[in-house]
Amino acid sequence: MTATLVFIFGLMIGSFLNVVIYRLPQEESIVFPSSHCPDCGTELQAIDLIPVVSFLWNKGHCRYCGSKISYQYPLVELLTALIFILLYHQYYLTMQFVVYALLASALIAVSIIDLQHLIIPNQITYPGIIVAFLLSFLNPEISYINSLLGILGPALLLFLIAVVSRGGLGMGDVKLIAVLGGFIGWQKALVAIFIGSIIGSIIGLYLIVVSDKGLKSKLPLGVFLSLGGLVMILWGQEIIDFYWQLIL
Template sequence: MLIQIIIFIFGLMIGSFLNVVIYRIPNEQSITFGRSYCPNCETQLKYYDLIPVVSFLWTTGQCRYCEEKISWQYPVVELLTAFLFLGLYLKFSLTVKLGVLMLLISLLIASSIIDLQLQIIPNKITYFGIIIGLIFSLIFNYISIKLALLGLLIPAGFLLLIAVITKGGMGIGDVKFAAMIGTFIGPKLTLLGIFLGSLLGSIIALFLLLAGKKTRKSKLPFGPLIALGTIIMIFYGQVIIDWYLRLIM
């Protein structure tokens, strides 16, 4: 039980760091230097303002200094990261794969929130992810470098083709995002993740259309859907593939 608690708290801390990444990367600020401050009153935050989830609940979601409302995004990202890390541990236990997938999921969460807010996926994240994904495959060999390279090229090539055919229906950021995911989990799971994400996106879009929240023209950001599909594939990919093979045979 102790190890689960440690993993969960580690997830909260990484989630807290991801909130910094999400805020600072689009603003061209340093991720590693400079203390955190309130974006509204610019007061430097103390260590007790930075405890994941707890600080948010303690101050009932307000800045302690200027009482500006703090976005729900902060505790949500922290809890999401913590629960996903715990899930990864329960599935993969203490293996190299656990560490690698924790990194991938962190990149997916940061990219998705930035995409939701600004409709971009920063190159800083995708290029970093692609390089690290390839290096990790070489060092740890949890997937072969051949699979990592195919993962880099095939799903991205597929999305690039769609981008060309639809003339900008898909951003080039999504293409790089798929390339990054592929270097971590290979071409098969990445393609299935993209497919699943698109499927879920269509279902969500249909519900929003029926509820009158969206028009046929307004489009959902694709990055978070790819991320969602990928996370489902990381946890249930093999189960889904086995189920599908039984279905068609």
């Protein structure tokens, strides 16, 4: 029963993230005006805004003008709900669940925006760093010292890489890892960078082999950092324990 409610809650947050993903890069307000069809501009009613259901019911088209609606909307809703369910499995309804659900939501929004526009909005990262530090006082898994070290340490590392690589890595990525480190601490943030680089390298190699664009096309590194972060939120302790078992 609770799992079902968590799933529905995840769908609703995912629906809100769709608004953030669509409006933030266009510098539009997230609250006003109310949702409208991007094609015909018709203001959407409550019945048009039921996550996933409205999309399926109208077969992926606007009910008013018939123009196609992107699959991204139901996918982001389902992805958010799925991650919320995994978080619930790991943490039940604890403070950690609330904190990590908030972080996961930010990571989902950042990933899709980075994927589409190759930017990581300051409107998410700047408040994210402050919120990360404040929430460390409520999250029993992390001390505020570790949160502070998490904000500064991994970001300094990525900043140095950004300077050396001259543009391979953007300042948005540096701020994003500061948010992540503030939430999960410096150790897990470093592992998140490691996991993110492995995923990024595999996809980078794939692009070189398959397309002639190769590494000339800029990769949305925020997506890979976010993926690494999500893995660490969900299975971080298991991964660290497994690692120690290997070397001891």
